[in-house]
Amino acid sequence: MGVSAQKVGVHGFPQNPGGLKAWDPKRYGSLEHPGDAYSYDIFTQVARAIGPERDRQGLDPMGGLEVERLIAAGASQSAARLRTYINGVHPLTEVFDGYLPFIDFGGVVPFASERGGGRRGRTLASVRSDLDVPVIVVNSETELTSYNPISEPDSARFRLWEVAGTSHVSAARPKERTVEGSNWLSYTPVYQAAIRHLHNWIRDGVEPPSMPRVEMKAGDPAPEVVRDEHGNAMGGIRLPELEAPTASHSGFGTQREGTRFGFLYGTATDFDSEQLAALYPDSKHYLDAWNGALDRLIEQGMVLPEDAPEMRQRAAAWAVRLD
Secondary structure: OOOOOOHHHHHOEOOEOOOHHHHOHHHHOOOOOOOHHHHHHHHHHHHHHHOOOOOOOOOOOOOOOOOOOOEEEEEOHHHHHHHHHHHHOHHHHOOOOEEEEEOOOOEEOOOOOHHHOOOOOOEEOOOOOOOOOOEEEEEOOOOHHHHHHHOOOOEOOEEEEEEOOOOOOOOOOOOOOEOOOOOOOOOHHHHHHHHHHHHHHHHHOOOOOOOOOEOEEOOOOOOEEOEOOOOOEOEOEOOHHHHOOOEEEEOOOOEOOOOOOHHHHOEEEEOOHHHHHHHOOOHHHHHHHHHHHHHHHHHHOOOOHHHHHHHHHHHHHHHHHHO
8 A cells, every 4th residue: 555645745846746636637636735744644544544443434445355464664765754653653653563664764854843844854863662563674785874873773673684785776767877887786675575574573473584784884974885805795685696796786876967866876887707707607606606695595584485586587597698
């Protein structure tokens, strides 16, 4: 269930009114959003309208489906609103059974500011430690330097998973022009696994694994990622593309003049033929390393078994160039 709780989703931006009202004026033209300060209550009311204790008289948004639990997820800017909700609203409403903020810079939106805060959270805050429901945060490499100062330890109600080598915007998304090639490595398989782990945590009390964090070192002006001889991050959740590397991956892009969000796409610099030949004499050597890394991730619970066949097919299709 997607929830458009903020004003921009309904009205769009002043310079680009591409919200619901413009998208389908006949259906949504009469909507009037009062402002982002109301977004938290809108989010709560939607949860109550679809949850296990909803009023089923009249129109049922869930079409009669039995709902047992509610998990709230939010990415990027929405993760800041969700983190704010977790810390400030959940203790008052308790309508969600678990939370999954992802690609989360760690920002929150002060309630006292105009309109419930700006569109993005600029104040950093850890997830409160006295929650009665579990939280899993799944982050790419892009968020690390922002998140690092408030990074929480894993606990009986909290997990932070950092997927090394990935970027805020995955390769499947449209690319804004950057100086280097955009990063094609995606955190998505780990995010999919996190959904299942969170469900099992809520339903059965089975805690998800604690995973190593990406290694960081002091930097100026912010902490920096520690990198290996291939230019890839050390530590963290390691996808097969880092354990059997064919490129240098970074979550930090360099944007061209006139662009705003190119840094979110990260970078990927493919190895040349000499580098590849030195690492992998043939496709078998590469696939043995790649598949071994994927097997370890499945054993760790970081990749779902049903996602593995497609991942293996992609790796095999790429590997033919090594023969």
